[in-house]
Amino acid sequence: xxxxxxxxxxxxxxxxxxxxxxxxxxxxxxxxxxxxxxxxxxxxxxxxxxxxxxxxxxxxxxxxxxxxxxxxxxxxxxxxxxxxxxxxxxxxxxxxxxxxxxxxxxxxxxxxxxxxxxxxxxxxxxxxxxxxxxxxxxxxxxxxxxxxxxxxxxxxxxxxxxxxxxxxxxxxxxxxxxxxxxxxxxxxxxxxxxxxxxxxxxxxxxxxxxxxxxxxxxxxxxxxxxxxxxxxxxxxxxxxxxxxxxxxxxxxxxxxxxxxxxxxxxxxxxxxxxxxxxxxxxxxxxxxxxxxxxxxxxxxxxxxxxxxxxxxxxxxxxxxxxxxxxxxxxxxxxxxxxxxxxxxxxxxxxxxxxxxxxxxxxxxxxxxxxxxxxxxxxxxxxxxxxxxxxxxxxxxxxxxxxxxxxxxxxxxxxxxxxxxxxxxxxxxxxxxxxxxxxxxxxxxxxxxxxxxxxxxxxxxxxxxxxx
Amino acid sequence: xxxxxxxxxxxxxxxxxxxxxxxxxxxxxxxxxxxxxxxxxxxxxxxxxxxxxxxxxxxxxxxxxxxxxxxxxxxxxxxxxxxxxxxxxxxxxxxxxxxxxxxxxxxxxxxxxxxxxxxxxxxxxxxxxxxxxxxxxxxxxxxxxxxxxxxxxxxxxxxxxxxxxxxxxxxxxxxxxxxxxxxxxxxxxxxxxxxxxxxxxxxxxxxxxxxxxxxxxxxxxxxxxxxxxxxxxxxxxxxxxxxxxxxxxxxxxxxxxxxxxxxxxxxxxxxxxxxxxxxxxxxxxxxxxxxxxxxxxxxxxxxxxxxxxxxxxxxxxxxxxxxxxxxxxxxxxxxxxxxxxxxxxxxxxxxxxxxxxxxxxxxxxxxxxxxxxxxxxxxxxxxxxxxxxxxxxxxxxxxxxxxxxxxxxxxxxxxxxxxxxxxxxxxxxxxxxxxxxxxxxxxxxxxxxxxxxxxxxxxxxxxxxxx
Numbered sequence: 022x023x024x025x026x027x028x029x030x031x032x033x034x035x036x037x038x039x040x041x042x043x044x045x046x047x048x049x050x051x052x053x054x055x056x057x058x059x060x061x062x063x064x065x066x067x068x069x070x071x072x073x074x075x076x077x078x079x080x081x082x083x084x085x086x087x088x089x090x091x092x093x094x095x096x097x098x099x100x101x102x103x104x105x106x107x108x109x110x111x112x113x114x115x116x117x118x119x120x121x122x123x124x125x126x127x128x129x130x131x132x133x134x135x136x137x138x139x140x141x142x143x144x145x146x147x148x149x150x151x152x153x154x155x156x157x158x159x160x161x162x163x164x165x166x167x168x169x170x171x172x173x174x175x176x177x178x179x180x181x182x183x184x185x186x187x188x189x190x191x192x193x194x195x196x197x198x199x200x201x202x203x204x205x206x207x208x209x210x211x212x213x214x215x216x217x218x219x220x221x222x223x224x225x226x227x228x229x230x231x232x233x234x235x236x237x238x239x240x241x242x243x244x245x246x247x248x249x250x251x252x253x254x255x256x257x258x259x260x261x262x263x264x265x266x267x268x269x270x271x272x273x274x275x276x277x278x279x280x281x282x283x284x285x286x287x288x289x290x291x292x293x294x295x296x297x298x299x300x301x302x303x304x305x306x307x308x309x310x311x312x313x314x315x316x317x318x319x320x321x322x323x324x325x326x327x328x329x330x331x332x333x334x335x336x337x338x339x340x341x342x343x344x345x346x347x348x349x350x351x352x353x354x355x356x357x358x359x360x361x362x363x364x365x366x367x368x369x370x371x372x373x374x375x376x377x378x379x380x381x382x383x384x385x386x387x388x389x390x391x392x393x394x395x396x397x398x399x400x401x402x403x404x405x406x407x408x409x410x411x412x413x414x415x416x417x418x419x420x421x422x423x424x425x426x427x428x429x430x431x432x433x434x435x436x437x438x439x440x441x442x443x444x445x446x447x448x449x450x451x452x453x454x455x456x457x458x459x460x461x462x463x464x465x466x467x468x469x470x471x472x473x474x475x476x477x478x479x480x481x482x483x484x485x486x487x488x
Numbered sequence: 489x490x491x492x493x494x495x496x497x498x499x500x501x502x503x504x505x506x507x508x509x510x511x512x513x514x515x516x517x518x519x520x521x522x523x524x525x526x527x528x529x530x531x532x533x534x535x536x537x538x539x540x541x542x543x544x545x546x547x548x549x550x551x552x553x554x555x556x557x558x559x560x561x562x563x564x565x566x567x568x569x570x571x572x573x574x575x576x577x578x579x580x581x582x583x584x585x586x587x588x589x590x591x592x593x594x595x596x597x598x599x600x601x602x603x604x605x606x607x608x609x610x611x612x613x614x615x616x617x618x619x620x621x622x623x624x625x626x627x628x629x630x631x632x633x634x635x636x637x638x639x640x641x642x643x644x645x646x647x648x649x650x651x652x653x654x655x656x657x658x659x660x661x662x663x664x665x666x667x668x669x670x671x672x673x674x675x676x677x678x679x680x681x682x683x684x685x686x687x688x689x690x691x692x693x694x695x696x697x698x699x700x701x702x703x704x705x706x707x708x709x710x711x712x713x714x715x716x717x718x719x720x721x722x723x724x725x726x727x728x729x730x731x732x733x734x735x736x737x738x739x740x741x742x743x744x745x746x747x748x749x750x751x752x753x754x755x756x757x758x759x760x761x762x763x764x765x766x767x768x769x770x771x772x773x774x775x776x777x778x779x780x781x782x783x784x785x786x787x788x789x790x791x792x793x794x795x796x797x798x799x800x801x802x803x804x805x806x807x808x809x810x811x812x813x814x815x816x817x818x819x820x821x822x823x824x825x826x827x828x829x830x831x832x833x834x835x836x837x838x839x840x841x842x843x844x845x846x847x848x849x850x851x852x853x854x855x856x857x858x859x860x861x862x863x864x865x866x867x868x869x870x871x872x873x874x875x876x877x878x879x880x881x882x883x884x885x886x887x888x889x890x891x892x893x894x895x896x897x898x899x900x901x902x903x904x905x906x907x908x909x910x911x912x913x914x915x916x917x918x919x920x921x922x923x924x925x926x927x928x929x930x931x932x933x934x935x936x937x938x939x940x941x942x943x944x945x946x947x948x949x950x951x952x953x954x955x
Contacts, residue, residue, distance in 0.1 A: 134738065134843035177683040188681050190690070191658055206930045211906035212839040213871045214655050216644040216694055216914045218923050218953055219935045223657070223690035227683055244740030271601065273711030314781045372679040376601035404680045439678035447683045456685050463673045467942065468686045474941035475934065486685055 023066045023421055026450055027114040027484060031057060031071050034118070038094040042076055045086055049077040060119035063106040064166070065451060066367050066415055072099060072113035077121045081197065081205065081236040087120060088234065089203030091480060098201075099482045100230040102169030103145060106176060107368060108449025110229055114484040120234060122171055128152055129237065137194055137211060139239045142171025158242040161186035164445065165354065171235045176447035177227035181350070184270070184403030185277040185309065188445070189226050192241045198225050198233035201476040211239060224471070229447050230482035232475045246309035250319050251343040254331040255301040259283055259386060259398065261329040262302045263379045266402045268325045270375060274318050278307035279403030280350055286357065286397030293356030294349040299333050305350050353399060357410045360395045364412040369428045371435035372406040372444030384434050385409060394423055406444035448486045456487060490533045490888055493917055494581040494951060498524060498538050501585070505561040509543055512553055516544040527586035530573040531633070532918060533834050533882055539566060539580035544588045548664065548672065548703040554587060555701065556670030558947060565668075566949045567697040569636030570612060573643060574835060575916025577696055581951040587701060589638055595619055596704065604661055604678060606706045609638025625709040628653035631912065632821065638702045643914035644694035648817070651737070651870030652744040652776065655912070656693050659708045665692050665700035668943040678706060691938070696914050697949035699942045713744075713776035717786050718810040721798040722768040726750055726853060726865065728796040729769045730846040733869045735792045737842060741785050745774035746870030747817055753824065753864030760823030761816040766800050772817050820866060824877045827862045831879040836895045838902035839873040839911030849874060851901050861890055873911035915953045923954065
């Protein structure tokens with residue numbers, strides 16, 4: 022495993038604070054080692070750094086009361102949703118408490134006629150769509166994990182549907198956040214657009230818990246498409262697959278999903294999910310619309326794929342077949358882990374301008390050929406966003422170092438072409454240096470000034486995003 | 489006319505500053521009364537409040553040098569694009585200089601393969617689309633005026649296409665701003681999405697010049713649709729027209745434009761543009777796609793319109809006919825002004841959740857029936873955004889007061905249903921109280937804290953958005 026930048030032993034909370042939290046929350050205040058340990062880790066390779074205590078909030082009022090108490094006692098607070106972040110976001114590197122909102126998982130108000138819904142931050146994306154299923158509406162943002170909506174706001178999450186529906190940035194009408202001193206801050210409105218003052222909602226989306234705790238979210242919903250069609254198509258090279266996607270976007274085809282999965286990844290999917298896909302670089306495509314528009318979109322893309330040597334264009338218009346394909350794509354990580362028994366996965370995450378995607382993927386492939394680490398490439402190539410899943414033995418320092426080296430090369434190639442060091446995972450602990458490299462010191466200083474303005478005591482998830 | 493909250497006489501700049509600006513800019517530094525007067529007004533009803541001087545910048549470096557000088561001398565700076573703002577944004581209520589970027593109107597880099605373009609802030613939306621015309625791409629955001637892109641960022645502008653393509657919020661990949669002390673702040677990247685730190689681009693979009701001067705903008709472009717179809721359809725009441733739009737959106741029809749124009753407005757358009765539209769509440773609709781999808785969308789909406797008693801569904805598939813209709817819609821203001829010779833127009837601007845739009849428009853109609861001010865209703869109803877064009881004699885205090893009363897009633901009705909006090913015009917001087925009413929004190933205090941963090945001397949467009 023990788024040691025966090027600030028490894029740290031748990032320390033007892035100030036006694037007054039512990040007493041007040043216990044009085045407020047009863048058994049929902051915990052200092053049990055296992056509970057703390059569980060809340061001090063995420064899906065990154067970092068060794069856990071446990072918080073000193075964990076609290077489970079059940080309402081916005083409770084969040085506010087907890088923050089007021091922690092503010093009085095100058096104790097850091099780390100918001101916790103489903104624990105699925107990927108860059109060390111949840112590690113208690115400066116101690117303090119983990120504020121778990123997973124019990125705040127209710128729908129507060131569903132307004133189907135407005136295509137919007139107000140939810141608590143702990144509801145997960147799957148639970149939300151389960152709730153919506155019979156309504157004819159859905160919420161499209163689907164990061165790999167069954168993340169909480171609060172966490173998805175905090176990391177500006179996206180996923181496979183972003184190419185058509187946008188990311189969390191585009192799909193939140195407003196949110197309420199509780200500030201470090203316990204004040205409740207409403208942002209946005211229920212209107213679809215607004216020019217009323219600074220865009221505080223967008224400031225919190227992507228703030229990774231460093232500015233406050235998101236306590237309520239009003240989301241934009243979308244009508245479930247009348248018709249859906251999915252296809253897979255394989256190519257001789259990643260380059261040709263990527264070019265097909267680039268041409269699709271440039272032609273304005275409103276493709277709903279355009280996912281690349283490389284040959285190594287397809288092999289893993291075939292074995293794990295008993296599929297028989299051609300073991301070659303493959304696009305998973307999905308089209309949303311009505312019967313005729315879906316057919317047209319698909320025909321256009323099939324033509325583009327053929328022009329790039331794509332073959333075996335397989336259609337899945339039946340829901341069952343489609344679900345089987347996409348479930349394999351969504352659960353690819355489990356298949357990847359089988360490629361190297363006992364390994365852990367570390368996922369890179371860059372996003373580049375579409376025109377530079379092919380060269381960035383090609384450069385990455387070359388890096389990987391010179392590496393001993395098995396590393397499938399996959400990603401949301403319609404957005405220029407791709408991942409490499411580095412499969413390594415976390416107890417082997419040489420492999421961990423090699424993974425860091427590969428990650429660095431991939432990020433630096435992305436930055437060199439005007440891309441970003443993270444398309445959807447966020448900065449956390451792991452990408453603080455890259456953030457500086459991407460935006461420069463004036464930007465980091467500006468972010469720091471905003472942090473200082475909203476959280477002058479530096480209590481909200483301190484030590485993340487920037488130093 | 490209406491006196492600005494802080495009327496003010498022009499004062500000479502500190503001599504050192506005037507000398508330094510003259511040395512830097514030559515004739516592009518002006519203290520001529522006419523130039524200053526011109527830069528101290530916008531399209532609002534406020535009496536002008538002239539700046540003490542005007543500077544015309546030609547590069548980002550010049551903007552930076554100007555801001556450094558003004559910072560040294562503690563002199564306010566008001567960014568100026570095309571002067572088309574609507575709520576008093578440009579008035580020099582605390583003196584200082586107007587920084588005119590209209591000469592910075594160049595395309596810096598066009599990347600058609602990425603569907604993006606980097607421009608200087610002074611380019612106007614029409615000039616931009618003229619530049620793009622042969623490329624097969626376009627930039628969809630179209631506020632009423634031929635505004636500058638910098639100004640459109642500053643007010644988070646939108647327009648008729650926003651229902652399909654989003655607003656400035658969704659169509660800026662990144663921007664560069666010069667901070668009050670002259671430091672240059674890059675934000676965003678050229679990638680389509682990013683989770684790299686606080687969303688500083690979105691913070692500047694809608695900041696109305698109060699946080700810095702926008703000096704470069706990277707925009708998202710869209711493929712020109714293969715097929716476009718436009719239609720007008722009239723209804724017995726505004727309510728039925730609005731319901732048709734609500735049902736269209738709820739069904740997921742990707743309508744590109746859905747504009748309401750009331751009977752009074754249609755009469756004005758008929759007379760001014762020699763049209764022969766039915767003088768009844770009317771929808772102007774536009775569909776983008778390919779031939780078959782456009783036909784399908786239109787058929788669906790025609791069915792919905794019929795269900796709401798819509799009649800006279802007129803098609804305009806020929807570009808010339810379409811342009812004639814939309815040109816009338818875009819230039820409606822000139823027609824409206826003819827309704828009352830010598831009048832000026834003051835436009836309200838609220839946006840409400842779609843489900844509450846019909847009742848808000850109905851309430852507004854009732855307000856207007858009890859008023860002597862001619863006031864056509866029109867707007868981007870697909871987004872829940874509508875305007876009332878109050879036609880009044882600016883020298884008649886009773887009419888000005890009546891207009892204020894109507895505006896207040898319209899805003900308060902919007903806020904009561906979860907809407908916003910401004911859908912696209914911004915806050916400026918005119919809506920500061922409404923902003924507080926909409927978001928509450930914690931939000932205003934948070935905006936103030938951010939302003940203080942980025943502009944501690946309060947030099948950037950001071951006295952706007954909040955007090």
